[in-house]
Amino acid sequence: MELSTIKDAFDRVAKKQRVSFSKTQEAIDQIVREFEQALVKMSSVYDPSLPIDQKAILTELNNKLNEIGPLNQLEGSQKELNVALSKYAKLLDKSFNPDISKAYRTVDFDTHTVNQIIACHFYRLGHFDLGDCFIYEAKEPEIANLKSPFLEMYKILEAMSSRNLEPALNWASSNHAILIQNGSSLELKLHRLQFVEILKSGSRSDALKYARTYLAPFAPLHLAEIQKLMACLLWAGRLDSSPYSELLSPIHWEKLSEEVTEQFCSLIGQSRESPLSVAISAGVQGLPTLLKLASVMAAKKQDWQAMKQLPVPVDLGKEFQFHSIFVCPVSRDQGSDENPPMLMPCGHVLCKQSIVKLSKSSTRTFKCPYCPLEATVAQCRQLHF
Numbered sequence: 001m002e003l004s005t006i007k008d009a010f011d012r013v014a015k016k017q018r019v020s021f022s023k024t025q026e027a028i029d030q031i032v033r034e035f036e037q038a039l040v041k042m043s044s045v046y047d048p049s050l051p052i053d054q055k056a057i058l059t060e061l062n063n064k065l066n067e068i069g070p071l072n073q074l075e076g077s078q079k080e081l082n083v084a085l086s087k088y089a090k091l092l093d094k095s096f097n098p099d100i101s102k103a104y105r106t107v108d109f110d111t112h113t114v115n116q117i118i119a120c121h122f123y124r125l126g127h128f129d130l131g132d133c134f135i136y137e138a139k140e141p142e143i144a145n146l147k148s149p150f151l152e153m154y155k156i157l158e159a160m161s162s163r164n165l166e167p168a169l170n171w172a173s174s175n176h177a178i179l180i181q182n183g184s185s186l187e188l189k190l191h192r193l194q195f196v197e198i199l200k201s202g203s204r205s206d207a208l209k210y211a212r213t214y215l216a217p218f219a220p221l222h223l224a225e226i227q228k229l230m231a232c233l234l235w236a237g238r239l240d241s242s243p244y245s246e247l248l249s250p251i252h253w254e255k256l257s258e259e260v261t262e263q264f265c266s267l268i269g270q271s272r273e274s275p276l277s278v279a280i281s282a283g284v285q286g287l288p289t290l291l292k293l294a295s296v297m298a299a300k301k302q303d304w305q306a307m308k309q310l311p312v313p314v315d316l317g318k319e320f321q322f323h324s325i326f327v328c329p330v331s332r333d334q335g336s337d338e339n340p341p342m343l344m345p346c347g348h349v350l351c352k353q354s355i356v357k358l359s360k361s362s363t364r365t366f367k368c369p370y371c372p373l374e375a376t377v378a379q380c381r382q383l384h385f
Contacts, residue, residue, distance in 0.1 A: 006091060024077075027070040034061060042054055102298075103290035105304070112140065115135075115138045119146060120146050120274070157260065163197070165197070188218045195211060200248070207232075231244070326383070330358075340352055343383050348369075348370045349383060
């Protein structure tokens with residue numbers, strides 16, 4: 001069941017609750033007004049000029065409350081709310097399996113590797129004290145060497161948050177060759193931002209000197225960018241009212257901080273995102289499918305612990321696709337080194353095992369299952385992704 005169904009049910013419950021609350025509040029306000037009017041009338045009993053019977057006031061109040069009938073007013077809306085809540089609870093029980101351990105498969109994990117992933121996760125998030133505590137309790141002191149690179153990264157990011165680019169520029173300069181090799185223009189972007197900061201102060205001569213020293217070396221490959229920055233010299237001190245005012249946008253600092261993080265992690269051999277976060281996010285998305293699969297196989301008295309490959313696809317979305325994969329349209333098997341994808345002369349692709357089964361021999365021609373053309377195994381070529 002899709003989450004949209006659960007959201008619709010929740011919205012219906014929320015709407016019923018708002019209606020019930022509104023009617024309840026209206027009834028309470030009406031009752032309070034009647035009591036206040038009765039109190040005003042009763043307070044005038046002590047005025048000799050206005051002889052009023054207290055008992056008559058209370059009788060009148062009782063009659064008015066009976067006319068209002070607060071319980072009758074609230075009964076309908078409260079009943080509708082209770083019904084909606086009951087249905088919503090049943091829908092949640094049906095949609096979510098509280099025992100997620102059913103999706104667990106017995107896997108032999110390398111404890112040291114798992115501890116390393118967890119510690120690295122804490123360090124890359126900047127939780128250095130927590131990472132140190134974890135390493136101490138896990139009795140894995142050698143993992144502490146993961147800490148120092150991320151300490152340097154966070155010093156750079158903290159400086160950038162204070163509009164100080166010097167640590168980032170020093171790091172980029174010391175890794176100039178690697179950044180160029182990776183096709184990154186990070187160093188130029190850092191110098192561009194520093195150039196703009198100098199212009200903001202209104203010092204045209206300092207900005208020009210900085211450009212000649214640090215921007216000129218990038219001119220052969222980024223001439224248009226450098227020319228644009230040179231035009232900004234005409235607007236020193238008033239860049240905010242120039243045609244280049246977008247260079248002052250804070251978004252450039254945010255994007256550059258993200259790029260520094262990405263390039264820094266790349267240079268120390270780490271992924272941009274924490275592997276632990278990615279694994280948990282993927283697990284959350286795939287959990288409903290896995291729970292359903294475990295339930296179906298348990299009903300058929302089949303043990304899915306022994307399966308090497310899941311019999312159903314688990315679609316996790318493009319954000320979790322880190323490399324190309326191929327699934328044979330005939331056998332539904334995922335391509336592997338033993339069963340690679342093969343390109344037929346007609347342009348269609350099948351896995352090797354499917355082609356062998358269709359041909360029944362290495363020399364016999366077979367018909368493509370998707371077009372009328374025929375081919376032999378020898379005519380098929382292995383594809384590499």
